[in-house]
Amino acid sequence: MVAQNTDQDSVKLRVGCCTPFIDEPLTESEVTHLAETLSLLAHPIRLRILAILARHAGHVCVCDLEAALPVKQPTVSHHLRLLRDGGLIEGERRGQWIYYAIHREALARVRAMIHTFFDQLGEA
Amino acid sequence: MVAQNTDQDSVKLRVGCCTPFIDEPLTESEVTHLAETLSLLAHPIRLRILAILARHAGHVCVCDLEAALPVKQPTVSHHLRLLRDGGLIEGERRGQWIYYAIHREALARVRAMIHTFFDQLGEA
DNA sequence: CAGATATATTGAAGATTGTCAATATATGAA
DNA sequence: TTCATATATTGACAATCTTCAATATATCTG
Numbered sequence: 001m002v003a004q005n006t007d008q009d010s011v012k013l014r015v016g017c018c019t020p021f022i023d024e025p026l027t028e029s030e031v032t033h034l035a036e037t038l039s040l041l042a043h044p045i046r047l048r049i050l051a052i053l054a055r056h057a058g059h060v061c062v063c064d065l066e067a068a069l070p071v072k073q074p075t076v077s078h079h080l081r082l083l084r085d086g087g088l089i090e091g092e093r094r095g096q097w098i099y100y101a102i103h104r105e106a107l108a109r110v111r112a113m114i115h116t117f118f119d120q121l122g123e124a
Numbered sequence: 125m126v127a128q129n130t131d132q133d134s135v136k137l138r139v140g141c142c143t144p145f146i147d148e149p150l151t152e153s154e155v156t157h158l159a160e161t162l163s164l165l166a167h168p169i170r171l172r173i174l175a176i177l178a179r180h181a182g183h184v185c186v187c188d189l190e191a192a193l194p195v196k197q198p199t200v201s202h203h204l205r206l207l208r209d210g211g212l213i214e215g216e217r218r219g220q221w222i223y224y225a226i227h228r229e230a231l232a233r234v235r236a237m238i239h240t241f242f243d244q245l246g247e248a
Numbered sequence: 249c250a251g252a253t254a255t256a257t258t259g260a261a262g263a264t265t266g267t268c269a270a271t272a273t274a275t276g277a278a
Numbered sequence: 279t280t281c282a283t284a285t286a287t288t289g290a291c292a293a294t295c296t297t298c299a300a301t302a303t304a305t306c307t308g
Contacts, residue, residue: 026175031168038166043296044159047241051150054245062255075297077256096254096305102245111242117171118235121178121226167266186285199267201286220275220284 025120034117037110040086045069046079053089053102061097149244158241161234164210169193170203177213177226185221 026034041047052068053060062080066073080100083089087106091098150158165171176192177184186204190197204224207213211230215222 025179026172031171031175035166035168035171038162042159042162042166044155045296047155047159048150050245051155054247055149063253071296072298073255074257074299078296078298081256091255093255093305098255107242107245114238118231121174121231123178169266187283195266196268197285198269198287202266202268205286215285217275217285222285 026117034113037086037113040082040088041110043079045071045075046083049076049079049083049100050088050102050107053100057101058092058099060100062100063097065100150241158237161210161237164206164212165234167203169195169199170207173200173203173207173224174212174226174231177224181225182216182223184224186224187221189224 041050048069049065052065056064062073062076065076065080069076071079080089080091084091088103088110089100090103091100093099165174172193173189176189180188186197186200189200189204193200195203204213204215208215212227212234213224214227215224217223
């Protein structure tokens, strides 16, 4: 960045670079939370689960998903658990089956958080 | 989902679940690309690099980032490489230093892709 | 109750990721 | 050329992630 050289002594200081800037528009915890949320989204199977649930919310059981996706049942359950733990979907047992649905409010919050991050990038 | 039972014979068919739906509003390659892009964003250090570059685009060298972030220089270079390979940033050598900047068009495309995905979730 | 089906959990194996010390490469200065 | 600095790369290690077979749990049926 800018020289730190004071020109007041003959000691050779670092020139031309690395003046520390006071930065961090983002909180440590904000950035951590955003990264965790993006990680949760960042898997093809989980994206497809969300897309399917969005179109058939409340009417999709695990075996539907297993039939629609190229992974086995334990893997489907695994991804469902991650999404449920992350608050993005909800499951409701009805008889033998558990029907999953998108948690639209949570998803809207995720969308807003990502939106805000890009906005912050923009205001440069 | 809906029973497959035809009621025309006495054979016990699967009832109440797992009628395969013709789904997939998303292409295989679309979903793959989106997941890869989200993975690229989904790291606290990379998010912070992007935030810093957005605010000081074209004036940030690696040592600036090293000073601002809680990781060592090889780790900074590692994340810069991922972001550069992903097309999100660009580096330009000026003398001894390499100054990095956000690739705003690429970032806008990423934003649009994410936006589109959430839109598709919405139209349920 | 026993048998069948739906889903979750466990545990193991392989793949990927993140970090850093050591080293290599590139540039500038003397 | 030799030294110093900036950045990249390599290689190793630990941690995390992904998948699935095997198994457990829950529900329904008879």
